[in-house]
């Protein structure tokens with residue numbers, strides 16, 4: 461079947477919730493992807509910050525294959541070795557205390573918000589709590605996660621005005637002005653991804669942490685996109701010397717196997733969800749948690765964090781050069797291998813550049829309406845950056 465007839469079939473049978481690009485990807489190798497016609501693409505998207513290890517990492521693949529032959533699934537009524545090992549390792553790298561595994565990022569957010577609400581409920585028996593979230597934020601597409609998502613285009617058709625208030629990111633005063641006796645949680649991405657690559661400023665995130673401590677408000681840091689080494693530290697909050705009460709992870713934690721988690725500190729673990737409050741059939745099954753263990757093994761073996769720090773410095777330099785060179789680019793924002801360049805969209809839009817890039821064998825995505833986003837596999841080299849810049853210039 462030709463690639464075009466496959467795409468036509470896809471348009472017939474898949475619900476049209478995406479305006480997909482007109483290619484069907486077939487296989488991957490390292491930082492390269494290949495479509496059904498055999499055309500090669502350099503991947504600077506990594507399945508939206510998922511494929512940290514690149515494609516076809518043999519040890520990761522072998523670990524999954526071995527677990528398939530052993531045991532794919534049990535249920536959460538029983539213990540399993542891969543799940544316990546993965547939980548222990550996530551606790552060690554996060555500095556938090558306990559883990560609940562989910563199947564996706566949105567579900568990690570759902571669980572985190574439930575834990576925060578349960579903590580507040582335990583204190584006073586009320587359920588009319590308020591949550592503070594942020595403009596430009598993105599936390600997922602389920603109803604609970606949507607309710608704390610700042611992007612109105614995603615939220616407004618589904619969620620009525622409710623008990624979530626939206627503050628301005630990196631503006632502590634705007635947060636303070638929304639806090640009241642009902643506020644039970646503040647939820648934010650440590651580096652906003654989807655909304656346009658905005659890293660938290662140090663004073664801001666420290667101020668939010670102090671505010672939460674002072675008022676006994678639960679701080680939830682969403683590290684689904686910026687966590688798992690993406691910024692050069694395992695968790696982006698390590699840059700600021702703050703810790704959340706609850707952190708959420710997904711995307712790169714499974715590197716392609718759908719898995720997520722929310723991680724709680726001791727205070728929340730001891731005073732929020734109790735047996736019967738929360739559950740999942742698949743969450744944390746032996747296959748999914750084997751993926752987490754295999755990912756963490758490769759992070760150590762390949763010194764992923766060192767590579768991110770080294771190559772991201774180079775990527776930043778090269779992107780800054782572009783910003784100086786092209787008058788339709790107005791700036792760069794980001795941390796580590798989570799970068800964005802900002803367009804003056806009256807002159808050129810990132811959307812048209814993404815389309816041109818695809819023709820030139822380069823996979824990129826946008827963020828917000830005026831940002832071109834770079835989320836390469838964390839194993840990229842400086843040569844890959846050079847190759848990307850060349851293809852990107854051709855796409856301008």
Ligand SMILES: *Cc1c(COP(=O)(O)O)cnc(C)c1O
Pocket residue numbers: 564565566567569598599600601649653654682683684685686710711
């Ligand atoms: C992708 C993402 C989510 C949602 O994760 P899904 O696995 O798509 O449900 C939540 N928060 C952030 C910051 C994300 O980037």
